[in-house]
Structure formats: C-alpha cells, structure tokens
Amino acid sequence: MRDFFSSPTAVVGTTLLVIVLTAALFGPWIAPYDPQAFHPIARLQGPSAAHWLGTDQFGRDLLSRILHGAPATVAFGVFATALGVGVGSVIGVIAGVSGGWVDSTIMRILDGLLAVPDLLFTLLIVTMLGGGMEHALLAVAVAFTPGMARIARSAVLSVRTRDYVRAAIARGESGFYIVSCEVLPNALSPIVVEATIRVSFAIMIGATLGFLGLGAQPPSTEWGLMVAEARQFMFRNPWCVAIPGLSIAMAALGFNLFGDALRDALDPRRSH
Amino acid sequence: QSATPKPGGILKISHSTRIATLNVLNCSGPAEYPVVDMIYSGLTRMGPDNKPMADLAERWEASADAKTFTYFLRKGITFHDGSPCTADDIVATFQAILNPDVPAAARAVLNMIDTIEAVDATTVRFNLKTPFADLPISTAHANARILSKAALSGPREKLDTTANGTGPFKLETYDSARMVRLVKNENYYIKGKPYLDGVEMHLFPDLAAESANFLNGAMDVMLTVQQADFERITAANGITAKRIPSGRFVNVTMRQDQKPFDDVRVRKALAMSVDRGLLVDIVLEGLGRPAYDNLVSPEFQYAIEAPEIAYDPEGAKKLLAEAGYPDGIKVTLVASNRPAIRAQVAVALKEMAKPAGFDIEVETMSHDTYLANVWMKGNFYMGYWGMQATEDATFKLLLTSDASYEDTAWKNAEFDKLIADARSTTDSEKRRELYAKAQELQLKDTPYIVPIFEDILTASGKGAEDWTIAPLSRYYYVENVWLNKA
C-alpha cells in the first residue's frame, strides 16, 4: 500500500475519488440548500458568499445541486459498471472455465455484440426502453457486458494455464474449488482494474445520455442534464455549465487515475 | 421603413429544427412553415394584424347566412413551372384536404365545407354544411396552401421533396440535413417583389452554435431566438430583435373524469398555486405575459380580460381541504422534454405548488414516448400550443365536446352551443357576446390551467430590413424583406 501511494497518479486519483465519493455518499446531507428550491432574486449568479458556486436559471443553488447530483451521477456509473461487470464476468468466467463449444458459442455471440459501438448500443437500448435514468443504467450495463466478458475470459484463460492451477487439477481438486480458490482470486485484478476505469466511461456515457435528453430527466440533478439545461445560459453565467461539466471531469478523472494506478500497482512486472 | 427597398441579395436564415418535409398539407415543423410560406400562396393569408388578407384570391364574398363563400382569383397567376393556376387547382387542393385518405393538417378547420366548385377559371365557390363566418381565416390556414392539380394527382411522396407553388420564391435545393435554398420567383403576382434574389435556410441543431453564427454575421436572420439569449442578442451591435406578443401558451391538462381533478376546487386550488408573474420572469425571462387560464389571448378580437388569479398557496390549501384533501395531494405531472419550456414550467409548478399541499412529482420523458404514451391519454400533463387563427379554432381545438384534441373530458353543452352559435353569426357584436359568455364558462370551470402566454422572438442582423413574423407565427412575409448591404 505504501508503494501504491508513492505514485502521484495514485495520490491524485485517490484524492479525487475520495472527494467524489464523499459527495456521492453524504452530498445530500451537507448541501446548504434544497437543490430544488428557487431563489428568484438570485438567478444565474456567479459564486458568492450565499451561493458558493452560484445559481442557475431558477436561482437554485449550484453547490447543493452538484452535491445532490453526485449520488445520481456517480452511483449511476458505479451501478451500471457493477451490473455490466458482474454479468460480464460471470459469462466470461463460464466461457473461460468451460472452454470447448460453450466457450466458442459464447465468444461468437459476444463478438457480434461487440461489433456495435458502445454509445450506439446504449442509445438503441435507451430509445427502446424509452429513456430515463434506470433505463440508461440498464443500457450502459448491457453495453459493457460483452467487453467485460471478454476481459474476464482472457483473465481466466491466462490464469487457467498457470502451473498452480494445473497442480490443483493434478491433485484432483473439484471444479468449484479450482474456480473459486485458485482461478478467481488471481483473475480478479484485471477485472477490478478494468471495472474501475469503466466507471469513468459509464459516468461519461450517463452524462452524455443526460445531455442528449435520453438519460436523467428534469428536475433530476444529474450532472450531464445540468450541463444540458444550463447551456442556454452559458453566455450569461458560464459557471452553471462549467461547474457540472468539471464535476463530471473530476469524477471521471478520479476513477481513471485510480484505475491506472491500480493497474500499475497490481502489475506483476512492477511488483518484482 | 426609412429607406426604400433595394432589390438583390441572398437572405440567410438560421433555424434549429429540421425541415423534414416540404409537403404543405401536413408539415408541422417550426422551420417548415417559413419555407412553405415562401413557396406557396394560399387563397387567403393571415396578416400581421391577425386579419385575413388577400392572397391568390383578390377578394371574397359571403352569403348572408354565412353558408356560401365566393372567392375571386387574381388574373394570370402561374405556378413556378410556368403552368397557370386556375380555379381547378383551388378545387383540387381543398378536395385533397378534405379527403380522409390524405394526411392533412388543415382538415380540422375546414371540415364544415360541403362542396367546392369552380364557377369559372377565376371564381371558386364554397358551400358549407353549417354557417361559418370565419371561412376566409380558415382558408388562410398555413397548411391549406394551393397546390397544382397535377402535383396532387401525382405520387404523393413527391410533395415531400419537391414543390411547385405560386409563392414569391421557388425551391432550388432541398437538403434536409443542412440547407434549403430558394430563389426569387420572377413571376410573382406582385410586380417588383420579392426583393431578394434568394433565401437560404441553414440548420443549426445546437442553439449555442446557431446564436454564435448569427451574431458573427454568418446568418442574417435567426428564426427563433431563445428567451435566455434574447437580451444578449438585443444588445449586440446592429441586431434588430423582435418580440411579438402572441397567444402561444403552455397549459396543464387535468383530466376531469378522474380523481383528483374531477373536483373543480382542486383545479382552482392548483390555479391559485401558480405564481404566474414569477413564471414569466424565470421561464420566459420576462418575454411573455401572465395568463389567467383563458385560452384566448388579448390579441384575439373577442378576448375578454380574464380576472387576475393571485398566487395564494394559503387559500389554495384551504380549498384543497374543502375538497377533501386536508393533507394535500400527491400527483405525477408528465412533461415531454421538447421543447424545454414544458419541463421548466412543470418543475417551477412543482416548487410553487408545494406550500399549497400539492406534492407534484415531475416526470419528464422524451417526446416520442410522450406522444405515444401520455398525450391524449394521461390525466395530468403539460401541453404547449401555438396561437390559433380564431377563437373558434382555439375552442374547437381543445374545449368543445367535438374538439380535435379534447383531452380533459370537460364537456359542457352550453359552451358547445355558444361556440356553434358564434360560428353562424356574422354580426360582430353578437359574436363578441357569445364568445365572452363562452370564456366565462371556461374560466368558471378551469378545464385547463394556462399560466403564461409566450412572446414570439426573432431577430435580424445588420442590413436585413423588414423582417417580421405574425403573432400566429407560420406567416413571414419574406417578399417584403430586403437587404440593405453597402
């Protein structure tokens, strides 16, 4: 762990992540105002003592909205990824462990799904389901599944031929033991690293959907939607675009940096 | 106005929604109307003063019982392809509009027509089933422009991408993804007009990009200015920004055959929970007027002044309690996400009505889902309507029992009768009385909450003179526009 924090990437990434996650977990409690409350006299203001990050067109407090939006935005990324990674990993592990025709059938299907670009895939699913946060979440998860399954499978495959797994097979261990005690713990790190980085993608896709009007819907405080709503006012009060925009960037950056640092830290070539 | 118009030049108009079709019979896009307005002429046309004016018909006569109308066409009008435009084309056009197999948006305002006949090459007679004094306004409907008989008998899809009209401009290129270019019709029936050599309609789906291009002079006219941008654009050098008061409104639909809006007290309570002045300020940036639930705005000839409804959450709360909801009401208000104003009003309403005990959950959804699932079906949602040409059109649109979009289930036989009577009356004073009564009936029952009237905002840049829009929108008079560039 000390090693981990010796890289600036890890320090910056972790710091950003802590900030973002704190906001996501406690945001609604530390917000100074009701995020939906109007302050008609203080519309479209820049930062001030009363409103630290300024206000939007209804005079709603931006800081409070950002803090309330954090769970929506970040949790969206985390849950969508968790779902996609979870299902994808299960599929990938099944494919990797069973091999043979099961593997090749699953892989062919995944190849097919992978042929559709992520955002396009998400977009199609979202429109099919009719927009909205939950549907966007599901769509991102589904879009992530084939890629994750691939990664999980290759992680499993690379572990599966390791000597310690072969030793377990030679000992006559049960399949369950081999998968759960020998293969999975060692295949986990690439999956975790990829998952961390994908959270940042998910956050960005979620925000993009919000922006396109297919994700979160007013009066939600999701950050992408906040950018979309505030764009009309960007010349009058650039803050109301910049703040949610930078918040997205911060969250994405945090997960990105953290994932990269994690990858470096878990890289066997570095740990020797 | 000050200088005399100079001919020549290409006018560049920016807009933000696609021109998906040129089919004048059923086009509905905000940017489609100016194009059809330039390409096609109607029998009559709505003027900037909201009165019918002559277009292809020089003049018209109504019978005393308002059941027969005769229109007299100008002489020697030709279509863009050079063929003459005669009474036969007029008859063919209106027959197409009335044909149930043809998707035509103007049918709703013309369905009182019984038969149309060409008396001679330049005279057309309309025989109505019921008396209808406002026929010249209905024939001015933006979707009732005159097509050639040949075009109507050809494959209908061709109307989507080609156009052969009698208007001041001819279609040159049609690229729905980018730009539509029109060129001057040298044979327009008004000599010397149009002044412009051509008009280009440029599509900018992103509003910020649109305003940027307008402000830096790449575009001459910005078809629609957003409220948020109006101040900035007005302030810019050389820009003429126009604010045209209009009867365009946002409304809250409340179904009256279902709880809780079956009780007029609940509707009234909600009406009292809307701070209309504030709504104008924060949603329209002050560019509109508060409305007090009357569907008819002051622009209309027979509009009555609706009594002001003060923002009174306390009173509303009491009223709710009386209606049997002492602990308030929880309801879900659905809004389509397009245009944004619906959701904005809904969100504002949620906050404003909170103190009165309305716990409103706003559900915003994409427009397609809204159209398919909620519109005309839901019990509490946001509507948004452009100004209609007449009181009759407005009421027939939403409120009479046989209205096209009767979505509140508010049925009132007395109201229906008043509207029917007004239709067949040609006497102006009498009609005023009838419409006043109708409006009072409506206000008493509050079938809709109409909180604001929205102004139409447009702007023209340096050198683009005499650009204007009618309050009804859909009418633009581009033949009068000219470029005053050095």
Place this chain on the structure above:
Amino acid sequence: MTRGYLIRRLLAIFLVLAIVTFAVFAITTVLPGNAAIMILGEYATPDAVAALERQLNLDQPWYMQYFNWVAGILRGDLGMSLRLSLPVSQVVGEAFLNSALLGATALVAVTVIAIPLGALAALKRGTAVDLAIGLFSYLGTALPEFVTATLLLVFLAAPNSGIFPAGGFVAPWGNIGGFAYHVALPAFTLGLILLAHISRQVRSEMAEVLSSDYIRAARLKGLTERRVIRRHALPNSLAPAVAVISLDIGYLLGGIIVVEEIFAWPGLGRLLMYALENRDLPVIQAVTLLLAGVYALSNLISDIVIAMLDPRVRYA
C-alpha cells in the same frame, strides 16, 4: 493471413450485421409510437395519422415489414425514409460521406499527433514533458464531448472571439480551406479523447519496448539514437496502437452523435438521433448497419495492418 481467413472474417461480419439489423428491427417495433405519429406531431388528427400509417405501410405486422425490408436489401434497395420521403440510400449516403470526412480528419490528425506525442512521453519518461503530456491525456479522457464542445464554442467560436465558425459544414470538394476551417473544432472535440487514449497506449507500449532487450542490443550496436527510435522502437510499439485505434473507431462512431449535434455537422450521428426520435425505421436500420459494418471492417483492417507490422502475427 490466408485468403480463407479473410473470407471467414467477412462472412462473420455479414452474419453479425444480419443479427444486428434483426435485433434493431425487433427493438424498434416494440417501441411505443411510430413514424406517422412523429411526423404529424401533436397537431395531427387520428384520421390523418391513420392515413399516413397506411401510406407508409406501418399498418402491416412487423415481421412483414422486416421481410419486405430484407427483400429490398437483397435487391439493393434500402427503401424510403419514412420521415424524409427520400431514398434511404441517398439520405444515409450523404450523411455517411460527411461523417466519414469528419471522422477521417479526426482520426488522421489524432494519429499523426498522438503517436509522436506518446513516443515523446515514453522517451522523456519521468520528466516534465512526460508529466505535461500525461496531464493533457488524462484531462482529455475525462472531459465528455459535450463539455469539450461547449467549452470550445464559448472560447474559440463565440462571436466575440470568433476564431472558428460555430458549426456548419463545407464540403471539401473545391473548397479545402473552408472545409478545414469548419472541420477544425468538431474534429478536435472528437479527437481529444482519442488523442489521449492513443498517446497513452503508445507511451506505455513504447516504454515497454524501450526497456526490452532488443532495444538495448540495438543501442549496444552503436546505432544512432534516431535509428534506434525510428527503426527499432516505433514500429514495434505501433501494432498495439493500431489495435487501440480500431477500437477507438467504435468510440468515434459513438462520439459523432454528440459532436455532429452540437456543431451542426450533417452526418450519420445526427441522422441517427433524428431517425430515432422520429421512429424512422429504415433509416435507423441503415445507419446501424453502416456503423456496425464500418466498425467490423475497421477491426478487420486493423488485424491486417497488425499482421503487416508484426511478422510474428499470422492468422490462418
């Protein structure tokens, strides 16, 4: 890389496309609403909707629609756009060309910039240069396109500081300057994320190559640093970069949706959004087909390029 392999890959692509279109068709038909409703909007009357549905053949069951569509495809006819009343091939064809121009510009520019940038960072590992490039890349990957695009619009294209036009499209034929002027901002927006992605990939790959035995051997042969980098290190770091680029094309295909919307670029992305909103099924189908096809093909091409770059890679 044998012929058999290529044929198998191409067949696989066709299969995938068939599955994709069927899925999209099935998906779109369970959607509420249809093109007729969308065309006529709120101001339409039910009888007008019904009339339009009949005209557009939307009153047929969905499998018949799909069947007709497939039959059309096999005859080389993509059908008519429901919303635009134009042949799909025309609408999609033009949009595709425009998107391809934008995408290719972004991709070429990015590749040309990202590869040297990544190589530079690897060579200067641990220095300020590396740090600067790293920061830039991270920021690039963390800013969603709509944020980047908005910022660019405010700062580089706002009327006051109008260095660049705020969107719009000029075809390059005969007006290459105008094209470059208009393509700059959208291409930059699109490219930013890819730039970061590719340069990071090149950097890590290059760093690995630079620490390899054969680079050490090359240096110990006394070769000039130039030759070591250009002939020995770079080509070996490129194969993975190519793989990333081909994956990024998938990303690009998604990215154009937002970028085209904001910068008024009349391409496939915008067309798709429009078609989705309007339930213009034939157009949705064609666009998806095209995007998936391009993506699959780009993967195939990248595999071929990788095989050319790295003689060890052989596909059979």
Place this chain on the structure above:
Amino acid sequence: MTPSLNPAVTETTKPALAIRNYSLSYRTANGIVAALKNIDLTIGKGQTVGLVGESGSGKSSMAWSIMRYLPPNAVEDGGAIRLAGEEILDYTPRQMADIRGRRMAMVFQDPSTSLNPTIRLGEQIGEVLMRHRGLTKVEAMQEAEAALARTGITRPKEMLQRYPHEASGGEKQRVVIATAFACEPELIIFDEPTTALDILTARQILDLFNQLREETNVSALYISHDLGLVSRVVDEVSVLHKGGIVESGRVDDVFRRPKADYTRQLIGAVPNPDRWIGIDAPANPDPLISLETIGVHYNAPTMLQKIFQPKEAEKAGFWGAKNVSMEVRKGELLGVVGESGSGKSTIAKVLAGLQDFDGKLQFDGKTFGSRKDIDRAYRRRVQLVFQHPDASLNPRQTIGTIIGRPLKLYGIVPADKVATRVAELLEMVRLPADYARRHPHQLSGGEKQRVAIARAFAAEPDLVICDEVTAALDVSVQAAVAELLVKLQKETGTACVFITHDLNLIRQLAHRIAVMHHGALVDFFDGPDARADDRDPYTKALLDAVPVHADMEAFDVA
C-alpha cells in the same frame, strides 16, 4: 577473412581492456546498494577472460559498466575502465555510440529477446556495417551474408530474409554472434550466451566461439555462472562474489587449487557425474507404474476436420510424444533427459493426469485408458513438482495453506493436526516453521521450490514427478535442492521421475535413465551404463555436449 584480422598485425603493448579499482552501486528504495566493489580486471590482446559467480554477484553489472550502458539509478564510485589504453569513463554518449559495435560488442544471454522481432535478420546484421563501416545497403547485405557464413549457417542468404521467429534459438544466437563480430571489434563481452539454449546447441555455439576467437584474435570477457563451461573457453578467470573479485588467475590454477572459500564452494556445487549422491537402488524391482505405447497428439484434428478435410487433418497437430513405453519401479529414481522440446514434460503431464493421451497407463494393478479414467486415489499417489516455482504456487495463498491443502483434500491428517503437520513438512524441507504464514513472493526461488516439494510429499505419494525442478535455480541452490530430494526419497521410499536436461546431474542421482528425442523414447539404460558403447548415437551426442573440462573431472573438492 580480411588481412587486418591476421594475428601478426596486432600489437600487445596495451591490454585490450583494463579495469582499475572500479566501484558501482545502485540507488534503490532501500538506499544505496553496492553492486561492484574495487574491481581490478585486465584482458590482454587476444585473451579471453572468464567472469564467474552466482546470480546477483554483479556479473552483468560489470558488462554494462564496460559498455557504458548503465541504468539511470547506477552510481559510479570512481576507478578507471580503459579500452586499449583510452579512458572510456570520460567518453561522451556520442563517442560511446561510435565505438559500440565497432570497437566493442556484446552478446546477450537470450537471443530470442535480443533480436528485434519485426526486422529481418539481414537488416539487423547489416545496420551495424552501414553505421560503422559506411557500407551501402547492398554491400552491407553481402558482408552480412559472409559474416553469417562464417558462423556456420548453411544457407546464409536465405537466413538474411527471415524474421527472428523463423529461426531456431541456435540460429538466432549465431546471428547475434555474427553481428558482434561484424565490425571486427577489439573486445567482445559474452553475458551467458548459452544459458537459454538447449544443451546440444549450446555446445555448438561454444565451438563456434572458440573457432571465431582463433580466427579473429579478438579479446573477450566471458560471463557465466557455469564453471564447467567457462573452463572450456577461457584462459584466465575471475571469481566474483557479492560485487568483489575474490580470486583470479589462470583457469587451471583457480579450479584446481582454489584459494578462496567461495571458489571452493562454487566448484563443489558443480554436478560431477562420477560422484554418486543418490540412494541405493531399491531391492525389489517391482514396477509401480508402467506406460504402454503412450502417445500425445497436440492440436489433434477434430472429428469434423477428419471427415471434411482428411488431407489437412493428417498434417494437423503435433505429436508431443509417440509410442512411449517404460515403467517406473517402486522407490527408484528414474531420470528422463532429452533436448528441449523432446517430450519430457509431455510424459510428465500424462503421468500427472493433466494431458489426454493414447495408449495405456498401469498403476498398482489398475489400467487407465484415458485421462478421464484417472481417479482421486491415483492423483493422491502420484504428485507433480513443476519447473518454475514462481508459477506453481498460488500467489494469493500462504505457504501454510498451500502445503496444508493436500493434507485436507486427501484427509491425510485430522483437521486439527494440519498445522502441526505443515510445520513438520517445512522442517523436512529445511525451512523454518514460521514460513507457513508467508506468501510465496516473500520467498527466494530455491525456497519456493522447497515449498513445492513439501506440498508434493505432503500427500505421502508413491511417485513424485520432478519436471526440471532445478532448471530455474542458481548453481549452488540446484545442488541443495537435488540433495533435498534424495534425502526425502531416502526417508519416505517414494519413487521419483526426475526430468532434466542436465546429464551430469542426472548421472549423480538416477538409477535408470530414459532418453527422449522428438517425442520418442530412444534409449533406456541403467545409470552406470551411460558411457557404454551400445548407447544410442543421440545419447552419445548429449553426453559429449556436456561442458566439463577434462581437468575438472579429475578434481574433487571433498
């Protein structure tokens, strides 16, 4: 052969390389680590000096210092390195680039990583010539062809067009050597040039080196940890231990009359085929397990392929082992030798039930016709130890868990006794009991291998298969592991199949030896009969390749 290479022309006034009082250390996270201390080393013109020492003693660091190619964290603490009298410590990087490849060259351990995989071999030789001798591309290619021809490659022209992966290990090393000799340098450094090659190829490379050295009269520094090998090629030798030279002198002197204790220790670790360290042959030669016409077909054609593409199916795949029959007796140690890829591990995998096979396996009266038949009981009684200790221990489990697993799995001891038994087993392999709490990465290679052995013996098996268990280890550690195995065999009476390519080692241990070549069993004989006349020619070649200096054979440390 160009005239300048004539030995008569070279002068012998100044030594080719002189290192004086040179020290080097590395900055690491744990502070400064000294890698070389006060080194003095002289290589005369035309002389070859050997540098020996265990892993980590600083041999490679020495090479890098001479080539002036040090990692950024290296710190030089003074001294002098002179190439033909010139102080190269003061050279600028530019000057160094100029003399590298021209005046001094280097050959690395692993030819497969020191050649650029994406460049044709011809270009990789030619570029040096173009750089240092200013030849044109065409000339360089001709010269490269000549250089390759000198290294004994049969079709040099064709080889120039190949990529590294299209050449065998031996061929690649020849290319590297040809490159090193291309510009007729004054000094060549060989850093363990044969370690990565199999035994026969290594022998050829060694011969090549001797031949070229004689032809060119180049000076050379030959680095190796293999004393036997060094004694074959060098004139003088320096012994490096923990960064310092503990002894140097003529190779005969150093090896016959070692002065330093460390040298003595090193020599003792060299396997000597005449010094038997194994256990006595078991009294009753009952077979424990027998293989009957075992065949392994890798990437065998599928059923579909056989039906639809019978022609291609015939060629598909690769026979890792074919028609192998032999038996292992109770309690014996059976050696299996053969060059790399000869099928040794394949047989090990078959025995361990990891590989599908044709033929039959008989064990304790039971017959197994396929891998799927193999039962738990068999698996308990036959245990496998892998070559790479790093890979065979799950990095996420503790040593205690790893060794305890077979105990639990087979129920060897009651659950509450597992910990005690683990401690006993650790003690058996001479490891402290508290290692049970450690993770594999906290152990050295040799220690890890002991853990792997302890795990195998934990199952109380009848047969342990050791697949090159010493190959990845240092010389001195190798000997210790081999001895440990013998000790365990003595204590438990377990039979052992010991796979190796080190013939010297196997002749010290094995009762019987099986020789494999290209998947077939070519020879099978009793240990002492290794030198018998009726041996297979392949066996003879293997024995001849073993790098043992004639003088060393007579030498005995005991």
